[in-house]
Amino acid sequence: MAPTQKLINDGNHTVDEMLAGVLAAHPNHLALAAPRAVIAKSGPRPGKVALIIGGGSGHEPTFLGFVGKGLADGCAVGNVFASPPPQPVVDAALATHGGAGVLLMYGNYAGDVMNFDMAAELLQMDNVEARTVLTTDDIASSPNPAKRRGVAGNVFIFKAAGAAADLMLPLDEVERIARHANARTYTMGVALSACSLPQTRRLNFDLPAGEMEIGMGIHGEPGIRRGPLKPADAVVDEMMDAILAEMAAPAGASVAVLVNSLGSTPLMELYILYARVAERLKLAGLGIHSSLVGPYCTSMEMAGASITVMHLDDELAKMLDHPCDCAMFRVG
Amino acid sequence: MDFTTQNCTDLFAALAARMAAERDALCALDGLIGDADHGIAMAQGMSAAALAVENLATLQDQFNAAAKAFLNAVGASSGPLYATALMRAAKAAGPRAAMPRAETPSLITAMAEGIAHRGKAAPGQKTMIDAWHPASEAAKSGASWPEILQAAQTGADATAQMQASLGRAATLGARSLGHKDPGAVSASMIIAEFARALG
Numbered sequence: 102m103a104p105t106q107k108l109i110n111d112g113n114h115t116v117d118e119m120l121a122g123v124l125a126a127h128p129n130h131l132a133l134a135a136p137r138a139v140i141a142k143s144g145p146r147p148g149k150v151a152l153i154i155g156g157g158s159g160h161e162p163t164f165l166g167f168v169g170k171g172l173a174d175g176c177a178v179g180n181v182f183a184s185p186p187p188q189p190v191v192d193a194a195l196a197t198h199g200g201a202g203v204l205l206m207y208g209n210y211a212g213d214v215m216n217f218d219m220a221a222e223l224l225q226m227d228n229v230e231a232r233t234v235l236t237t238d239d240i241a242s243s244p245n246p247a248k249r250r251g252v253a254g255n256v257f258i259f260k261a262a263g264a265a266a267d268l269m270l271p272l273d274e275v276e277r278i279a280r281h282a283n284a285r286t287y288t289m290g291v292a293l294s295a296c297s298l299p300q301t302r303r304l305n306f307d308l309p310a311g312e313m314e315i316g317m318g319i320h321g322e323p324g325i326r327r328g329p330l331k332p333a334d335a336v337v338d339e340m341m342d343a344i345l346a347e348m349a350a351p352a353g354a355s356v357a358v359l360v361n362s363l364g365s366t367p368l369m370e371l372y373i374l375y376a377r378v379a380e381r382l383k384l385a386g387l388g389i390h391s392s393l394v395g396p397y398c399t400s401m402e403m404a405g406a407s408i409t410v411m412h413l414d415d416e417l418a419k420m421l422d423h424p425c426d427c428a429m430f431r432v433g
Numbered sequence: 434m435d436f437t438t439q440n441c442t443d444l445f446a447a448l449a450a451r452m453a454a455e456r457d458a459l460c461a462l463d464g465l466i467g468d469a470d471h472g473i474a475m476a477q478g479m480s481a482a483a484l485a486v487e488n489l490a491t492l493q494d495q496f497n498a499a500a501k502a503f504l505n506a507v508g509a510s511s512g513p514l515y516a517t518a519l520m521r522a523a524k525a526a527g528p529r530a531a532m533p534r535a536e537t538p539s540l541i542t543a544m545a546e547g548i549a550h551r552g553k554a555a556p557g558q559k560t561m562i563d564a565w566h567p568a569s570e571a572a573k574s575g576a577s578w579p580e581i582l583q584a585a586q587t588g589a590d591a592t593a594q595m596q597a598s599l600g601r602a603a604t605l606g607a608r609s610l611g612h613k614d615p616g617a618v619s620a621s622m623i624i625a626e627f628a629r630a631l632g
Contacts, residue, residue, distance in 0.1 A: 157508075157509075179508045179509070180470075180473075180474075180477070180507070180508060180509070181470070181473075182468050182470050183470055183473075183474060183507065183508050183509035183512075184508040184509050184510070184512070185508045186504050186505045186506075186507065186508040186512050186513075187504070187513075188504075188505055210510075211510045211552075211599070212508065212509045212510030212511075212512070212513075215510060215512075215513035215514070215551060215552070216508050216509075216512065216513055219513055298460070298469060298470060298473065300456075300473050301457060301460055301469070301473070303457075303460075303461075303464075303469075305464050305468065305469035306464055306469070318468075320467075320468035320470075321464075321468055321469065322467070322468060323466075323608060
């Protein structure tokens with residue numbers, strides 16, 4: 102098969118070349134504390150819990166796009182689809198913490214857990230208290246909520262924790278709100294075509310023409326079911342059936358919605374999906390408090406989308422509405 | 434004849450060359466049950482380790498430098514696992530410029546223990562432990578290097594019949610059956626290079 106076409110210079114240097122561009126484009130928002138350790142120019146301050154996020158590259162604007170005042174203080178940038186090593190996590194935390202402790206947040210993947218746990222051990226040696234909250238919003242990835250992967254719902258979950266930290270709440274409270282946000286966030290995705298790693302430029306899984314895969318992960322991890330591509334409304338219905346059943350929110354409850362592109366699926370299709378999502382929520386008697394539509398957690402050039410619904414309460418609604426100013430995401 | 438720091442430098446050069454040569458094949462294997470990046474991680478890690486071990490005074494310094502270089506180049510899951518393995522090998526080799534070849538199988542045992550500790554994995558879960566554990570058991574029983582390698586390869590082959598219960602392939606359930614675990618396959622390649630250099 103012919104190599105996939107990408108606008109890159111050298112497949113081995115894509116992450117560092119992307120970082121150079123991000124820093125050049127957003128000098129008012131972002132700085133580099135150390136190699137692969139991106140920090141917010143404003144936001145970190147004495148007495149504030151530092152929120153450090155991170156993960157593999159290839160999901161932009163996740164993770165580094167969510168660094169900024171009101172959201173994350175720093176981000177460790179891994180290789181494409183690979184957890185960052187412990188050092189940039191430690192570097193970002195030490196550069197931004199305000200003496201009130203550090204909260205590490207990232208998606209639940211085996212590699213990330215090992216690297217961030219090593220980072221937490223290194224921070225404890227520096228007498229910096231570090232706690233961890235894993236995101237586990239991908240309901241297709243396991244029947245056991247604790248074993249699920251973290252995917253696009255990250256944006257809501259990080260947002261809630263970042264707001265709590267920006268409100269100068271203590272580490273216990275920021276951690277509690279982060280866990281609460283994660284427990285009430287539900288995502289399901291559908292893939293229509295594969296993506297390719299820049300080093301190999303080969304498609305990372307084989308999805309025959311005319312087929313879709315429901316529940317596929319953001320690195321191409323196999324999902325729940327593969328079958329012929331259906332009309333958008335039918336695809337939304339399958340995903341919303343699962344999300345609504347899992348969420349079990351009473352009529353009258355309020356939600357936040359994210360319809361996310363996995364990379365190459367355009368806004369036109371995302372809004373077609375959104376229209377049906379909104380109908381389904383209305384039928385379920387749920388009110389939409391706020392919505393995001395666009396590429397928030399991508400898988401390079403993968404085609405497909407994910408739907409995230411966060412079951413709000415007054416506290417979570419307040420956290421989502423709190424202003425933030427990041428290079429690739431703004432509220433208020 | 435002892436295993437010297439020069440032999441150790443050569444060993445890491447061979448590991449880097451082997452992982453570079455197998456990179457795409459390991460990625461393809463990983464694409465069947467994972468996220469298709471295992472070959473890239475192993476090639477990057479061993480290439481960084483090979484540069485880091487040059488011109489150091491002791492085997493301990495070399496394995497520790499390899500551990501740190503591998504971890505910082507890779508992250509991922511192979512980073513912490515091989516970094517911990519190589520730090521355990523450093524401890525087993527000790528602060529000396531050479532070690533008797535008869536002692537070198539203890540490096541495999543030390544590495545296997547490090548991987549099991551960091552990954553909290555047991556044999557039978559379709560991970561790299563399924564190659565490292567039998568190799569370690571063979572090393573502990575006084576087996577020769579060809580026998581240690583045979584144990585690793587048999588273990589890696591057996592992962593095709595296992596259902597993953599740990600790591601990224603665990604979400605696949607029965608769909609992981611029939612495919613060898615890429616981490617176990619690269620482990621048997623690493624042990625093959627150790628056997629070639631130390632046997």
